[in-house]
Amino acid sequence: GETLPLDAGKVLGTGLALSAGTAVTSLLLGAPVLSSAVLHLDVPVLGDIKLVTALFFDLGVYLIVVGLVLDILRSLGARVDVEMVR
Numbered sequence: 001g002e003t004l005p006l007d008a009g010k011v012l013g014t015g016l017a018l019s020a021g022t023a024v025t026s027l028l029l030g031a032p033v034l035s036s037a038v039l040h041l042d043v044p045v046l047g048d049i050k051l052v053t054a055l056f057f058d059l060g061v062y063l064i065v066v067g068l069v070l071d072i073l074r075s076l077g078a079r080v081d082v083e084m085v086r
Contacts, residue, residue, distance in 0.1 A: 008071035015063025022057040 026035050039051040 006070065008067045008074060011063055011067030011070060013067075015060045015065075015067060017060070018063065019057050019060030022053060022060065026053070 023033050026037070027033050031037070034057065036052055036054045039053065041049045041051060043049055
């Protein structure tokens with residue numbers, strides 16, 4: 001817990017919200033669920049940037065996996081401190 005002061009539940013929740021939000025947003029815009037679209041952004045310093053909406057879904061899945069791994073590692077390491085004291 002001291003090594004990484006990041007709550008695994010919040011990471012999981014953020015990833016799930018981002019992935020589900022991507023699906024619901026495309027549905028609300030009248031497109032099929034999880035359809036991909038390209039967003040063109042004009043950033044002053046970087047110029048024209050193309051973002052694909054699948055990136056946000058993939059980022060959500062990545063956060064779900066990272067949160068799950070953090071939770072598993074934290075639960076496996078919880079007994080290590082107790083056994084080291086003995």
